[in-house]
Amino acid sequence: MECFRWTSPTGWWGEELQGLGLVQEEIRFLINPELIAARLFTEALEYNECLIITGTEQYSKYTGYAETYKWMESHKDETPRDDWQRRCTEIVALDALKFRRFLDQFDPGKMIRELNKAYCGFARPGVPDQNLCAVATGNWGCGAFGGDTRLKALLQMMAAAEAHRDVAYFTFGDRELMRDVRDMHTFLTDRNTSVGTILGLLQQYYQSVCKNCHAPRPDVSLYGFIYEKVCSTAVSPVSDMDEEDEEHEPMDIH
Numbered sequence: 001m002e003c004f005r006w007t008s009p010t011g012w013w014g015e016e017l018q019g020l021g022l023v024q025e026e027i028r029f030l031i032n033p034e035l036i037a038a039r040l041f042t043e044a045l046e047y048n049e050c051l052i053i054t055g056t057e058q059y060s061k062y063t064g065y066a067e068t069y070k071w072m073e074s075h076k077d078e079t080p081r082d083d084w085q086r087r088c089t090e091i092v093a094l095d096a097l098k099f100r101r102f103l104d105q106f107d108p109g110k111m112i113r114e115l116n117k118a119y120c121g122f123a124r125p126g127v128p129d130q131n132l133c134a135v136a137t138g139n140w141g142c143g144a145f146g147g148d149t150r151l152k153a154l155l156q157m158m159a160a161a162e163a164h165r166d167v168a169y170f171t172f173g174d175r176e177l178m179r180d181v182r183d184m185h186t187f188l189t190d191r192n193t194s195v196g197t198i199l200g201l202l203q204q205y206y207q208s209v210c211k212n213c214h215a216p217r218p219d220v221s222l223y224g225f226i227y228e229k230v231c232s233t234a235v236s237p238v239s240d241m242d243e244e245d246e247e248h249e250p251m252d253i254h
Contacts, residue, residue, distance in 0.1 A: 022069045023143075028091070031060040031075070035091070047113055050121040051093040055086025092121040096141025102217050105148060106210040108203050111155065114141070115199070118159035134166035139177075149174070150222055153181045154202075158195045184223055191230060201226050 029035050034056045042051060057079075061072040079087045094117050099105045105114075122135055137156055141147035153169060160167045171177040188198065205225050209218045 023066050027062060027065070027069065030071075031058050031062060032056040032091070033059060045095050048116060048120055050117065052121075053091045053093070054089070055082070055084070056089060056091060057087050092135075094118060094121045094140060096145055096147060098141075099146035102146060102148065103210050103213060105146070105151060106202070106206045106222075108206055111151075111199075111202055111206075114152070115155050115159055118156050119162055122159050122163035122165050124163070129164045132163075132165055134168050135160055136168045136170065138170040138172060148222070149177050150180060150184075151202075153177075154184065154198070154222075157181075157185060158198055161195055180223060184226070187227065187230070193230065198226075201229055204229065 057077045058075050061075045063070050063072050079089055082088055139149050140152050142149050209220045
């Protein structure tokens with residue numbers, strides 16, 4: 001499954017297709033043109049909705065991104081077909097929030113919204129865990145939408161853990177981010193840290209670091225804060241989840 005990190009500020013699928021943009025959403029429409037048909041009947045998504053598209057075929061290869069994008073050649077899609085003769089592909093579109101200020105995204109309500117949105121895209125109720133493929137995702141809602149790559153990586157890993165999904169996380173050549181995300185994942189899984197506990201840490205980070213910060217960015221990094229808190233104290237899960245904490249999945253993403 002590919003998690004398509006759709007970043008429309010209004011929640012409309014393919015909104016920028018006829019504009020001047022040529023980034024992830026537009027590129028995916030161009031190389032998988034069957035996606036365009038979904039614009040005819042897809043409504044704006046609510047906060048707890050995602051768009052799942054099954055069976056689209058890739059027809060083109062390309063190089064570059066945005067201003068450097070170029071069509072390269074035709075692509076022969078060798079992906080197997082299911083019983084309905086659809087390609088065994090699943091593209092999940094998730095509309096991310098846009099942040100004008102870097103600190104706004106650490107507001108607990110905003111983090112819960114993004115966490116729930118990712119969970120809607122990753123969860124498949126009723127499907128046995130052994131039949132769930134990994135989620136291919138990356139820097140969802142970052143770049144022009146102002147999302148923090150490390151926060152978004154952590155939120156997506158939390159959602160995937162609750163949904164019992166493995167993750168193939170792509171950092172698009174950012175080796176420092178790759179190491180940071182890998183090290184954080186290893187750190188949390190080695191300590192069997194629950195999703196509820198991590199959510200509690202995120203809320204603590206907002207209250208103690210971000211809430212009264214007057215600079216554009218805080219002096220204390222999110223991951224540094226988590227490392228320090230987990231190593232120095234016994235961290236409790238977020239309060240409104242205490243009764244359900246036994247159900248929270250540990251971070252187990254590969």
